[in-house]
Amino acid sequence: MELVISMTIGVLAGSGLWLLLRPRTFQVIIGLSLLSYAVNLFIFGMGRLRVGVPPVLDPSVPTNLALYADPLPQALVLTAIVISFAMTALFLVVVLAARGLSGSDHVDSVERGS
Amino acid sequence: MTFADHLIIAPIIIPLFAGGLMLLLDGRRREAIAAISILSTLALLAVAITLLVSSMTQDPAQAVRVYLLGNWPASFGIVLVADRLAALMLVLTATLGCAALLFALASWHRAGSYFHPLFQFLLMGLNGAFLTGDLFNLFVFFEVLLAASYGLALHGSGRARVSASLHYIVINLVASTLFLIGVSLIYGTAGTLNMAALGERIPVLDPSERRLFEIGAAILGVAFLVKAAAWPLGFWLPTLYAAASAPVAALFAVMTKVGCYVILRLGSITAEAAGGASIFFAEGWLFAIGVATICFAAIGMLASQDMGRLAGYSVLISSGTMLAAIGFGGAPMTSAALYYLVSSSLTVAAFFLLVELVERGRTPADDVLAVTLEVYGAEEEEDEEEEEEVGVPIPAIIAVLGVAFIACALLLSGLPPLSGFIAKFAILSSLLGQHWLAGGGTVSPQGWVLLFVILVSGITTVVSVTRAGIRTFWTFERELPHVRRVELGAVALLLFLCVALTVQAGPVMRFMQVTAKGLELGRPYIGAVQAQPRITPMQPEQKP
Numbered sequence A: 001m002e003l004v005i006s007m008t009i010g011v012l013a014g015s016g017l018w019l020l021l022r023p024r025t026f027q028v029i030i031g032l033s034l035l036s037y038a039v040n041l042f043i044f045g046m047g048r049l050r051v052g053v054p055p056v057l058d059p060s061v062p063t064n065l066a067l068y069a070d071p072l073p074q075a076l077v078l079t080a081i082v083i084s085f086a087m088t089a090l091f092l093v094v095v096l097a098a099r100g101l102s103g104s105d106h107v108d109s110v111e112r113g114s
Numbered sequence B: 001m002t003f004a005d006h007l008i009i010a011p012i013i014i015p016l017f018a019g020g021l022m023l024l025l026d027g028r029r030r031e032a033i034a035a036i037s038i039l040s041t042l043a044l045l046a047v048a049i050t051l052l053v054s055s056m057t058q059d060p061a062q063a064v065r066v067y068l069l070g071n072w073p074a075s076f077g078i079v080l081v082a083d084r085l086a087a088l089m090l091v092l093t094a095t096l097g098c099a100a101l102l103f104a105l106a107s108w109h110r111a112g113s114y115f116h117p118l119f120q121f122l123l124m125g126l127n128g129a130f131l132t133g134d135l136f137n138l139f140v141f142f143e144v145l146l147a148a149s150y151g152l153a154l155h156g157s158g159r160a161r162v163s164a165s166l167h168y169i170v171i172n173l174v175a176s177t178l179f180l181i182g183v184s185l186i187y188g189t190a191g192t193l194n195m196a197a198l199g200e201r202i203p204v205l206d207p208s209e210r211r212l213f214e215i216g217a218a219i220l221g222v223a224f225l226v227k228a229a230a231w232p233l234g235f236w237l238p239t240l241y242a243a244a245s246a247p248v249a250a251l252f253a254v255m256t257k258v259g260c261y262v263i264l265r266l267g268s269i270t271a272e273a274a275g276g277a278s279i280f281f282a283e284g285w286l287f288a289i290g291v292a293t294i295c296f297a298a299i300g301m302l303a304s305q306d307m308g309r310l311a312g313y314s315v316l317i318s319s320g321t322m323l324a325a326i327g328f329g330g331a332p333m334t335s336a337a338l339y340y341l342v343s344s345s346l347t348v349a350a351f352f353l354l355v356e357l358v359e360r361g362r363t364p365a366d367d368v369l370a371v372t373l374e375v376y377g378a379e380e381e382e383d384e385e386e387e388e389e390v391g392v393p394i395p396a397i398i399a400v401l402g403v404a405f406i407a408c409a410l411l412l413s414g415l416p417p418l419s420g421f422i423a424k425f426a427i428l429s430s431l432l433g434q435h436w437l438a439g440g441g442t443v444s445p446q447g448w449v450l451l452f453v454i455l456v457s458g459i460t461t462v463v464s465v466t467r468a469g470i471r472t473f474w475t476f477e478r479e480l481p482h483v484r485r486v487e488l489g490a491v492a493l494l495l496f497l498c499v500a501l502t503v504q505a506g507p508v509m510r511f512m513q514v515t516a517k518g519l520e521l522g523r524p525y526i527g528a529v530q531a532q533p534r535i536t537p538m539q540p541e542q543k544p
Helices: A002-020 A026-044 A071-102 B002-025 B028-055 B084-106 B115-133 B137-154 B159-190 B195-204 B207-228 B236-243 B244-250 B256-271 B285-305 B307-328 B333-359 B366-377 B377-388 B397-415 B419-437 B445-473 B485-503 B505-521 B525-531
Strands: B065-069 B078-082
Touching: A002 A026, A002 B084, A026 A071, A071 B065, A071 B137, A071 B159, B002 B065, B002 B078, B002 B115, B002 B525, B028 B084, B028 B115, B028 B445, B065 B377, B065 B419, B065 B505, B065 B525, B078 B084, B078 B115, B078 B377, B078 B525, B084 B115, B084 B244, B084 B256, B084 B333, B084 B366, B084 B485, B084 B505, B115 B137, B115 B195, B115 B256, B137 B159, B137 B256, B159 B195, B159 B207, B159 B236, B195 B256, B195 B525, B207 B307, B236 B307, B244 B256, B244 B333, B256 B307, B256 B333, B256 B525, B285 B307, B285 B445, B307 B333, B307 B419, B307 B445, B307 B525, B333 B397, B333 B445, B333 B485, B333 B505, B397 B419, B397 B445, B397 B485, B419 B505, B485 B505
Parallel strands: none
Antiparallel strands: B065 B078
16 A cells, blocks of 8 residues: 555656646646645655544544544645645636736746747 | 733734725725724734733743643644744734835725735734744645735736746745645654654654654755745746835735744754754755855846846845855854844835835836946937036935935945944854954854855945936936825835834844844743643533
8 A cells, every 4th residue: 555655646746746847837737736636645644554543532442542543644634735725726817817918828928939 | 811921812813803804895995994904904013012022021931922722732732932033023024014004005005906905814924924833834824925925916917917926826836835745754753743842852753763854854944945035946036026016025025034034943943952953954055055045146136127126136135144144053143143134124125115116207118228328328428418407406206215215225235324234244243253253263164155245245236226226316307206105104114113223233132132042042942832831721611
């Protein structure tokens, strides 16, 4: 499972970075989204990967913290997801405004060679 | 728990509610919205000054105030901490906020919708970032202030602003992902995000974990350097600040300082654990980055043709000087750097406001024309002879603006007699004094580099600002800028504060020295946060 998760994070982050360096704003947005997915998975992984253990205290489980998953990274991921979602939406609006004002979807608002 | 203890959360609550209230009001009721904005910003200033005064007591228990949100012990719950440094930054933010708001009320706040709510949210994010005691909340407040700053940077719209904001947003989103990676690595290794708890946890880390922790800290540090616009990461700044509307740019002047503040804060908390070195970067890197930033900004300043970019590069110089001084280390240097921080933030903000006033009577073509005239100087002289009359008076408004401009130039370049000089003098004297004057030792090579770079950056500032001033004020055919009294008042307020800093340099410097000493120890902060008792409820609940 560790291998699958780490490969997923690697592929997402790699594709995200590559897209981020592309000249079109749409590619940049997708790149940022992929990068934020990779980061969210990474935060999740930092709480140690556990399968089938509850993060919230459960009366039926003995009171031993080793039997629980770490809830804090999950809370952090939730916050990070909300924030990155909002930022992507905001960025999309700015991209549309830039497209409208300059007539180009290049990140510099200027087409090369024109 | 007295009322004064609850005051710590006020700098976050006040702008939050004020901003929310404005959003509920009809956007056309400008007077009401502006009134709320003024009240809230003034209240912020009052609260910040109260916190600053209360942090100045000798009693160490009072000097670091801790506020437990949700009443959980510090290592589990969220804490706000107000110590001298935080209070100082709060006062600085509120002061710049007041000046920028005053300036904006004249005309700029009508240039687009939601200026005032965004302004309040930016203040909230800044205050939160200065007060927070744990890393993840720092991230959240960073996002709050960034989201507001995106909106404000776009205020007034127009192609230049949208294009500059596009770059700004992408860079900061990437920086946020770096921030998250750093935070999660730190959590994964140290098991806590509370800054005080981190200070205790680092020394007992396993060596294998320790390496990973340091990688996390370095990634986090890169995110802060993006905020501070350090050299390879700060190319977005001059374009954005030149494009942003003047009051916004003036408030943004304190935003780069957030990065410096966090590096200072985390450095102080972890200094003991890390054996005196910064946890973010290996020995000397922060210093090298700071020096590179100053060099880049000095060259950029010489090359910039319009005054907005000039002001943008002066932000970079101030941020680079801060970073280099922090990287150099030592309490005397830190205290000088703090004085420089206050003085340079006020100056840069005043300069942004002033530039906008001066540029009002000009069109972009004038700048190109001026450069062309400089290169092909022949035409110019003929013109002069035709038009020059004996005793042409300088219009009053130009005279006033000119005096303010000279004050700004003196402050920016660090020439006597204003506070810019005192700040640079303090940096240089602590540089030389540490090794030379006191102990008879020699100044380290790093010290000579910093000395040289600071002096050279001062000279380039003089050259480029004077050149811009000559081009602007000593021309003949120009429309007089239409300037309102309020706008001049905002500039005058900032410059007056710089003069006050100069006159009261002794007490201010002593305050900074105590602050820097407190930062060097780090231990009182950690102790105060960890020892903060929970509040026991008035009536204990009955257990079922």
